[in-house]
Amino acid sequence: AQSVTQLDSQVPVFEEAPVELRCNYSSSVSVYLFWYVQYPNQGLQLLLKYLSGSTLVKGINGFEAEFNKSQTSFHLRKPSVHISDTAEYFCAVSDPSGYSTLTFGKGTMLLVSP
């Protein structure tokens, strides 16, 4: 069985500061990894995904994530955040044979203040 741990439930940062949201996973097989974002009162939107290939993945809105197999991590980063990045971020994992059933982490609330 797979699991996802998001190490921080809340991350407060100031506008234009860099941010890293941490995600670790456990799995006995190779995995696909995802980050989703949820703005208030909305559904989840895909930010980026890692399926194979380059371990540095770039997504929408200036976010990127790095897959580290030895540390079983997939941390999300942005060099300079905006107020509009305030949202909840979810890391998710699936195995290639069962792509469709994602396991989500509990989420990290990113709070950007001026």
Place this chain on the structure above:
Amino acid sequence: NAGVTQTPKFQVLKTGQSMTLQCAQDMNHNSMYWYRQDPGMGLRLIYYSASEGTTDKGEVPNGYNVSRLNKREFSLRLESAAPSQTSVYFCATGGTQKSPLHFGNGTRLTVT
């Protein structure tokens, strides 16, 4: 707009009442899913349907039933609502390499 449409957006039920949450997608995907979201718990899979005519249990299926009416529609039914089912329910479709999960905007359900 192409996507996933959920109805209703909000619902309040009394304990023991029943209701059906509706979901329709116009993205022509085979797979559809129902998740629930609770504070501090992330999203948990209730049921999914890999294709028309098939359904499977997810992580938290107790107290729910589903119907895959056709390729577009996947409904979630609460036969006898309980306060523990107070949650935000999300329907999703997709789940392929070319098209990861695409979510609806959710149904906020309160059971008193």
